[in-house]
Structures are given as structure tokens and as C-alpha cells.
Amino acid sequence: MLVNRSNKRKQPPEQVSELTTNRLSVYLRCLNELDAAGIQTISSQGLATQFHLNAAQIRKDLAYFGEFGVRGVGYYVKELRRHLRKILGLDRRLRVVIIGAGNLGLALADYPGFRQEGFEIVGLFDAANEKIGHESRGGVPIHDIKALRSVAARERLDIAVIAVPAPHAQPVADLVVAAGIKAILNFSPGALVIPEGVKLKSVDLTVSLESLSFYLAQGDLDA
């Protein structure tokens, strides 16, 4: 490393893999724990053994964004934590809407992990008249899905979580895209078609369970 001086972000990372960004989030969580425990400095090896990660990978992932470490010492916990929050875009409050006020949508709206990490659940959106105007147990208001566009025009909405039944997922995704939201976390089964420039991440519960089922089925063969 010659050009890039320490602690400066490198040139815009042309294409960071999803696996890497997921790990960055994991590292941040580890650092939060260490910080809470009053640990001031940690080596990649220390992180690796404590949290079951690979030291070389940690170093490579971090080095990609700058020189955050000190040779012979490791990383300063608070400092690295700050860097990671910046890299992950968590230095501002991200505004999240949840589409679908069914069981899952309501549960996600009140999920404590989100607020904790600095996400702001702005509102729930649903098409069912009997739900509109009410709110989740935790107090997140339920709006008419038809209002999504105007809400998005009025206030910044960063991420949409889609938690509607499968047949509605694609039309809802289209609404979300039309509202100008650039990131989607999808819990509906099946693939969504999304234009370039919008980031989609899917959590497919059926696929997860069936993958476990495969493992069980294979295990039984050998037994």
C-alpha cells in the first residue's frame, strides 16, 4: 500500500461481494460486544478465536476499505467500530417501511434488533381496510398501501421490507420501486424481478427449512 494513507477509505470499492458485506455486519456486532465488555484493542486472531471466524479473512475484508489496524497491536475496538458503522452506512438513521401487516410484518415491525441497530421503522403498509389506521403492539402505525408513494415523496424511505403473501409480492415490489425506494428485504417466497439500481435481498423461509430437510434426509441414508 503506497498511495493510500492510513485510515482513509480506498477508492470506491468497485464490487464488494454480498458475502463480504454480511461479514462486515458480523464484525460490527463482535466489536459492539467487545466494546461493551470494555475491551480496547483486539487482533484479527483474537476476533477469530473468540467468534469462530478466520483471521486472514477478517484482515482481508477490513484491508479492502482502509488500513485500520496497527501492526504488532491489532485494531482499536472503538475506532474500528466507528469505521465499520461508516462503511455500512449506519452513521445515519435508516428509515424502514414494512409492507404487509400480517403476523410476520407485525412481528418484524416490533423486532427489537432493528431499532437497536439504528434502523427506524417508519410504518407498516397494508391493503386491508380493517387494518389501516391501527398500529402494531409496539406502536408502528399501519397505513394504506396506496399511500406509499405519497409518503415516499414526502419523507425519505431507505428500505422496504416485503412481508406479504406470495401472489402479492411482485406487484408490491413494483409499487416499492415506483416509490423510489432503492433497497428491498423480501420475505415472500419466490423470485422478484427488480430493475437495475435497486438492491434486493431475500429471506426464503421455505428454502431454509427444505435445505435442513435435505440434510436430515441424507443423514438418514448413512445411518
Added chain:
Amino acid sequence: MLVNRSNKRKQPPEQVSELTTNRLSVYLRCLNELDAAGIQTISSQGLATQFHLNAAQIRKDLAYFGEFGVRGVGYYVKELRRHLRKILGLDRRLRVVIIGAGNLGLALADYPGFRQEGFEIVGLFDAANEKIGHESRGGVPIHDIKALRSVAARERLDIAVIAVPAPHAQPVADLVVAAGIKAILNFSPGALVIPEGVKLKSVDLTVSLESLSFYLAQGDLDA
């Protein structure tokens, strides 16, 4: 392929990647749709274009388990569907328990996608006295977590879904393992330590959201 005659499963797949098993589940869903639509036969290319997949990959994934296709024709939808259900271990009803009767656990217990795909939600387990004895809206009974072991001894439990707050996740996982359950779907944030021979799959909502946040943060740099 010389030794292995058509439609026979090949020798026990020594180590199938998770990516592959996830895709098998996706293929199954596609075939369900095609079958429901009355389609009798489909080529890998047809599947690929219709569901945004890669034809070569579909063929390779499937060929790993047997010769299910017919050259010049493609795959018979019903037949391949049956094969995939068998491979994924869905030819028997899998019995699932959910640990944690909070918002998320209750939502998962009533999630229609699971029952639909042949999973049986046997029960919810929680430590809170005021919840024990009640049931989810959909009628899944809530038991004392202390009863997990005896229930597991009495009846077969295939998969445990962990949906408890982070600090309880590891102790709960230990209970699940002690009860002899061999597959875990974990929704709690953070890593779980699990012995060899137990399959763990994690869905980390915070990581998912933060990964989206990263994308947004990067996008803003270029804009």
C-alpha cells in the same frame, strides 16, 4: 454415465453444497407452479428463462442425483417434482418445533408457507409462565421449554426453529441439541456453537438489513 442406470439415485452425495440444496428447493417450487399450470414437460432452458435461472446449472444440480431428464425432450414435470421431493426428504411429514413464543415465534408458528410445503408445526416452547398453556392464533400450543426434552423423547421432532432474544439463543440451542434434534433454523442474531452432526442454518435479520444499508451507502458515494 455408465454404471448408474437412469432414474436411480447416485452413490450417497459425499458433500452437497448449501447453495445447491437451496437451489433444489427453488427448482421444486418452480415445478410445483408448472404442475399447477398443467405443464407436463420442461427443458432446463425453459426453466431457466421462465424463472431467471441458469440452464447449465439446473442440469448440473439435477444430474448430480440421477439422470432425470430425457434428451431431446427435457424433464417430465411430475416425475422430476417427485424426485426432488424425495431428495429433499419431503416425502415424509417433517415435525417442527418453535422455541420462543414472542412476536416472531408466534408469526412463524402460523406461517402458512410451512404447512403448505408439508412441515408440521408441532408446538411452541417458551419459558414465560403466562404464555405456557395458551396457543398461537392459528392454534399451535405453547409448552414449557422445560418439557422439550420429554416431548422429544416421546415423539419424533425433526427441526427446531429458534426465535428467542439473543442472550438466550445459545442455552436454548444447547437444550435443543440435548433433546436430540438434528436440525436448527436460527433467527437469533449472532453465532451458535453446535456439535458435529447437527445442522444449523441461520437467518440473521440485522445482517440482512445492514448489508442493504451498505449498498445504499455505496450508491450515495457515486451519486
Added chain:
DNA sequence: TTTTGTGAACTAGTTCACAGCT
């Protein structure tokens, strides 16, 4: 001495391209 940052080596996963079957 300790530990980073990183090229090189390795491993895993995907896609190509085509022989061979129907």
C-alpha cells in the same frame, strides 16, 4: 516480538461448449 496487509496458492462454484442420446 507481535500482528498487519497482501500476493500467491488453493478451493469452491459457475458457465461454456459439445459429444451423445432420443
Added chain:
DNA sequence: AGCTGTGAACTAGTTCACAAAA
């Protein structure tokens, strides 16, 4: 002619191993 099954080529991701820094 059409499409599978599969080696070969390629691409992505991980781990090693070590020079350079503190």
C-alpha cells in the same frame, strides 16, 4: 432437430505464508 449430461474453462472466494511495520 432438440436437449441432456458432463468434462473443461473460467470466475469467485478463501486460506496460506511472509515481508514490512510498529
